Amino acid sequence: MTTIPFFFQNSKSGKKELFQPKDVNQVTIYSCGPTVYNFAHIGNIRSFLFVDVLRRSLLLGGYKLNQSMNITDIDDKIINESIKQNISVEEFTKPWTDAFFKDLETLQVQKLEHYPKATESIEDMVSLIETLQKNGLVYERDGNVYFSIQKFERYGELSKIDVSGMKSGVRYDADEYEKDDVRDFVLWKNQKSETEKCWHTRIGTGRPGWHLECSAMIRKIYGSGIDIHTGGIDLLFPHHENEFAQTTGAYPKEEFVGTWLHCEHLLVDGEKMSKSKGNFYTLRDILEKGFESRVIRYHLISAHYRSKLNFSLSKLEESKVALDRIQNTIYRLLESHILTDPIPATWEGIVFSLPEIQKLEVDFLNAIADDLNLPKALATVFELVRIANQSLDQKTSDSDLTFEKECLQLFFKMNALFAVFQFEKPKEELNGISEDWILEQIEKRKIAKQNKDFVTADSIRKELENQGILLADTKEGKTTWKKAQ
Ligand code: AMP
Ligand code: ZN
Numbered sequence: 001m002t003t004i005p006f007f008f009q010n011s012k013s014g015k016k017e018l019f020q021p022k023d024v025n026q027v028t029i030y031s032c033g034p035t036v037y038n039f040a041h042i043g044n045i046r047s048f049l050f051v052d053v054l055r056r057s058l059l060l061g062g063y064k065l066n067q068s069m070n071i072t073d074i075d076d077k078i079i080n081e082s083i084k085q086n087i088s089v090e091e092f093t094k095p096w097t098d099a100f101f102k103d104l105e106t107l108q109v110q111k112l113e114h115y116p117k118a119t120e121s122i123e124d125m126v127s128l129i130e131t132l133q134k135n136g137l138v139y140e141r142d143g144n145v146y147f148s149i150q151k152f153e154r155y156g157e158l159s160k161i162d163v164s165g166m167k168s169g170v171r172y173d174a175d176e177y178e179k180d181d182v183r184d185f186v187l188w189k190n191q192k193s194e195t196e197k198c199w200h201t202r203i204g205t206g207r208p209g210w211h212l213e214c215s216a217m218i219r220k221i222y223g224s225g226i227d228i229h230t231g232g233i234d235l236l237f238p239h240h241e242n243e244f245a246q247t248t249g250a251y252p253k254e255e256f257v258g259t260w261l262h263c264e265h266l267l268v269d270g271e272k273m274s275k276s277k278g279n280f281y282t283l284r285d286i287l288e289k290g291f292e293s294r295v296i297r298y299h300l301i302s303a304h305y306r307s308k309l310n311f312s313l314s315k316l317e318e319s320k321v322a323l324d325r326i327q328n329t330i331y332r333l334l335e336s337h338i339l340t341d342p343i344p345a346t347w348e349g350i351v352f353s354l355p356e357i358q359k360l361e362v363d364f365l366n367a368i369a370d371d372l373n374l375p376k377a378l379a380t381v382f383e384l385v386r387i388a389n390q391s392l393d394q395k396t397s398d399s400d401l402t403f404e405k406e407c408l409q410l411f412f413k414m415n416a417l418f419a420v421f422q423f424e425k426p427k428e429e430l431n432g433i434s435e436d437w438i439l440e441q442i443e444k445r446k447i448a449k450q451n452k453d454f455v456t457a458d459s460i461r462k463e464l465e466n467q468g469i470l471l472a473d474t475k476e477g478k479t480t481w482k483k484a485q
Contacts, residue, residue, distance in 0.1 A: 001348075003062040006369045008228075009306060011236060011260040012158055016371055019259060021227040025064045028222050029054070032214060032231035032239065033069035033115070036096035037077045040103055041280035042300065042311065043266035043273035047232040049297065050263040050305045052109040054230065056417045057368040060347075068114035070217050071097055074207055079197050089119065089197045103283045106293045108419040116217040118208070124216035125208045126201045129187050131250040143190025143204050147245060149183050158244045158260065159237035185242050187212050211242035218247065218256075229257040234272070236262050263305045273311065281311075289313065294420040295320045301418070304375055326411075327421060329385045332392050333408040334425045335482060336401065343423045347413040357406040360384055364414060381414055400475060430483065433467055442471065442479050 006019040021027040031051045034040050040048070051069065058065060073093040082092035118125075129145055132138045137151050149155040149163060156163045166183050186209040191198040198205050208216075218226055225247075231240060240260065247256040265272045268279040286296055299319035303309040344350060352358045360380050367376035388407040395404070408423075415421040430438070441460050448456040461471055468484045 001062040004060075004365055004369050006058065006061055007371055008259050008261060009371050010258075011262050012257070014160075017259070019227075021063070021258070024062070027058060027063045027065050027228070028226040029065060029067040029228040029230070030214065030218050030221075030226050031067070031069045031229070032235055033071050034100050035072040035075050035078070036093045036100060037075065037081060038096060038275065039099055039282040039284065041273055041275060041282055042286065042296070043280060044232075045103060045107065045283060046266045046300045046309065047230075047263045048104060048109060049107065049300050051112075051230055052107075052419075053301050053305065053372055053374065053417065054228070054261070055110055055112070056419070057372055060365065060413075060416055061369060065113070066222075067112040068116060068217065068221050069112055070214060071100070071115055071117045072210065072213065073097065074118040074197075074213070075210060079207075082197065083195050106283065106287075107297045108294070114221055116213075116221065118213040121213055121217050121220060122199045122201065122208065124220040125188075125212045126203055128212065128216045128219065128246065128250055129203055132187070132246065135249055135252075137249045138187060143206065144186055145188035145203065146184040147187055147242070147249070149185075149245065152245050152249050154248060155245050156241065159241045161237050161241060185209060185211055185238065187246070211239055212246060214239075215243045215246040215250075224251075225255045226257055228259045228261060230261045230263065233262040233264055236260075261305075264308045266300070267308050267310045268312075270310065286316070291316060291320065294422075295323055298323045298418065298420045301374055302378055305372055323420060326381060326385055329388050329392075330408065330411050330421055330423065331425060333388060333404050333411070334423065336392065336395065336404055336480060343412055344409070347416045350409050350413055352406050352410065354403060354406050356387065357403075357410055360387075361410055361413065364410075368417060377414075377417070381411075381418075384410055384414075431468055433469075438464065438469055438481055442481065445471075446479065 003024045007016050008019050009016045029051075031048075033048075034044060048069075051067075055065060055067060071093075073089065078089060078093060082089045085092060129138065132147065133145075137148060138145050139148055140146075163183065188203055188206055188208055190204060190206045196207075198207055218229075229240070229243075244256055248254075267273060271277060271279060273280045283293070283296065287293060295316065299316050300309070302319065302322075352361055360383060363383075364377050364380040367373045367380060370376065384407060388404065388411075391403050391407070395401075411421055412423060415423075441464055445457045445460040448454070448460065464471060464481070465484070469481050470484050472480050472482075474480060
């Protein structure tokens with residue numbers, strides 16, 4: 001399969017660039033994942049759905065992927081809570097990690113190749129610190145190890161932060177650690193008390209700083225630099241700047257990341273949705289309000305990932321209406337019973353023959369290849385809705401149904417990205433008779449006709465009519481059915 005050229009807005013260069021992975025059959029992508037101490041809120045979920053959109057888009061573009069998302073299961077909140085509840089860190093984080101994966105499953109997020117955990121990457125973090133020690137970029141104070149940004153000239157290159165402008169006394173780092181110079185960040189924290197979770201390592205007894213895990217995991221999984229790194233926009237500084245400093249400081253000759261992508265925030269009343277502000281909904285909160293998970297997915301992915309999205313239940317309701325419109329067209333196409341083998345197992349291998357459908361497919365793929373422009377991609381979906389409905393409105397019982405068939409298949413291909421459309425007709429109320437029985441009667445009638453037993457064939461048609469089922473024979477020799485109005 002040939003690949004489609006993609007263009008991404010690279011946070012590092014600030015420009016939209018042609019995406020040039022090292023190997024199209026092994027595109028390496030790393031995304032910062034959840035800190036597992038509570039349910040994710042739908043703001044966090046927006047950033048995870050963005051990773052799914054990136055994955056599904058590149059797969060549609062013909063790339064093969066090797067993708068990772070970390071699970072942060074070492075963190076001050078986690079350690080403090082597990083001490084409070086008198087349970088181990090593992091016991092404390094397990095249900096939250098499970099809840100995270102359950103949320104992803106509910107939202108049709110595809111599984112990635114790797115989900116490394118901080119607790120399983122201690123040795124990799126220790127070796128990274130040792131390499132940084134060798135390169136003279138760290139110092140130790142009271143058993144804590146810090147990265148000295150003064151010794152790393154390229155600090156600020158990613159986020160364009162002006163290091164000289166970073167003021168003393170301002171909190172830059174989310175870690176709840178003490179340090180001498182506010183601009184430096186901690187790589188390793190000495191154990192403070194007996195009860196605190198710690199690891200006995202070559203560099204001492206303690207635990208790693210948060211920024212370190214991503215650099216170490218990327219090294220562990222990929223061995224060198226990667227093609228794409230993603231995260232929420234709030235991670236650009238200091239987290240990603242620090243990752244860049246750690247990895248580039250340790251391996252100065254290598255490029256750490258080719259393309260940095262950052263997803264904008266989900267807002268509530270103009271403010272970032274966050275746990276600390278208390279202005280958040282979890283997925284469960286929204287499901288309990290009666291919204292289907294696919295409406296939530298559709299809503300969160302339909303805005304461009306680099307645009308802020310203001311969340312409200314009324315906006316979510318609008319998305320439900322939009323999704324219903326698309327879905328109704330798909331149901332109409334399904335109801336026309338045009339496909340004996342309706343939906344292929346996968347979108348791969350679907351080929352369109354009609355120029356109008358081919359053009360829409362190209363427009364759709366071009367939109368996603370243009371920095372994942374989902375609003376533009378959605379415009380092609382609605383154009384498909386329009387032309388499909390127009391054709392269905394004009395259809396007569398002996399119309400050629402190739403157009404409808406290709407419309408349906410294009411919706412199916414588009415769903416490889418959106419993952420919100422349904423291709424099973426909702427079970428119709430058929431006065432107590434089953435669809436299977438109807439199909440069986442159609443098959444019997446076909447055989448009767450082949451045997452030139454037109455009396456039986458007609459009586460089957462009549463019997464179905466009596467049950468309120470109308471048959472139509474297409475030019476291609478297929479028989480479709482519909483409920484009498
Ligand atoms: P955390 O679980 O806090 O480590 O965050 C997981 C991911 O969610 C990170 O990539 C954050 O940047 C992202 N994130 C946090 N709040 C929001 C928000 N309101 N909108 C979008 N992404 C967010
Ligand atoms: Zn990270």
